Amino acid sequence: MTYAAPAALKPRKRPQQRRATATLDAIFEATIQLLVKDGIARLTTTRVAERAGASVGTMYQYFPHKQALIYAVNEHYLDALAERIESTCREYHGRTAAEMVEAVIDTYWRAKTERPDVTRALYRSVVELDNEALILAFADRTDAATTEMLASASDRSFADVVSVNRTLVTVVFGTVRNSFERGQSGEIAEELRRQLLIMCRAYLEAKMN
Amino acid sequence: MTYAAPAALKPRKRPQQRRATATLDAIFEATIQLLVKDGIARLTTTRVAERAGASVGTMYQYFPHKQALIYAVNEHYLDALAERIESTCREYHGRTAAEMVEAVIDTYWRAKTERPDVTRALYRSVVELDNEALILAFADRTDAATTEMLASASDRSFADVVSVNRTLVTVVFGTVRNSFERGQSGEIAEELRRQLLIMCRAYLEAKMN
DNA sequence: CTATGATATGAAGGATTGTTCAGTTTGAGG
């Protein structure tokens, strides 16, 4: 089962010539910059076009409406994030469960804190959307990757890998997000990350068989 | 240190006569109903007034603008939630740490899943706001209550209660929210709750001294 | 060089909606 974007949110057409991909990139970049700077409430199509060095009409050749633009930007971001996690999972295939957990926490944490302003801006923009498909698609990709990795652990085997995996990813992703929302950073955030790792490892011990 | 609402978001005045409190209640109720039904994007001041059986002008006597209304609704909700958690903390004062964790998870989980549509609607509406004060005030209240409770555990004493506590609440609250966003419910959600409890207890064991 | 489709333009239309305010109604105290 794969989750596709609602028809109404899909792009109108794909760029074919080089300059078209360039303007599309510019539009994406402009959107993120404006989201970071002024938030979604002040994101207008005209401003996006202006900052992208294009005109509104151009934007409307690629997206049927504003929502589709925001959708595309988030999709882009989540795709990149999922790819990073999949990459980590490939890299840690066959290692110990404890190493795996640490690797996933680190990857996710780093991805989210690299550009905190962008992370925050996108978190805030995605709620404006019919984002179910977006979230489910991301969850499915990461679940598949992490489950496969966890099943390959060299030191453990779990009676119910799927449940253990779902628990771990839900906890890790949720914790990072919550820490983020509380505005934690610096030493407090670092400490939390350490504790989260301890917690996950303790869970692995408890689930050993 | 206490977090006050930004001046711009505070109500204009408080009701004095009985009918005034009645209309205020109606406005609150109408706001939530509309948020649930159509989402924040379609929430207009006119519609709120209409459904509340009042006029727009009335609404503007109590709130300087739309944002202040949404702010007030969320504040109301978070206050009630914090109160429930504080109550649980008082009730479990002096019990074992494992019992405490279970109680907090249950309280929070129940509060969030009682009316999932309301929870979701408010999650979505709060990002429109300058919500820092809101979130920090809530975090402070719950942190204080849970820390105090945890420090009273009959079977444990922690070298760093504050850190352990912060970890636990961040993990629990974050996990519930994430589970919520993934649309999990029914048996999968139940299973996750059980696993979360196992995880937290394993963490407590690991932190024992 | 020319033809054709891809790409870009941006003023104008149209619709929505937050907010005000001058005037009316209601309630409570004297």
Add this chain to the structure above:
DNA sequence: CCTCAAACTGAACAATCCTTCATATCATAG
């Protein structure tokens, strides 16, 4: 019953902004 402040009304104003489309420019293949 009278008075005054509290509470309420809703048409009108003002501002914003999404989206379209007729037109223009550009790139490429033949």
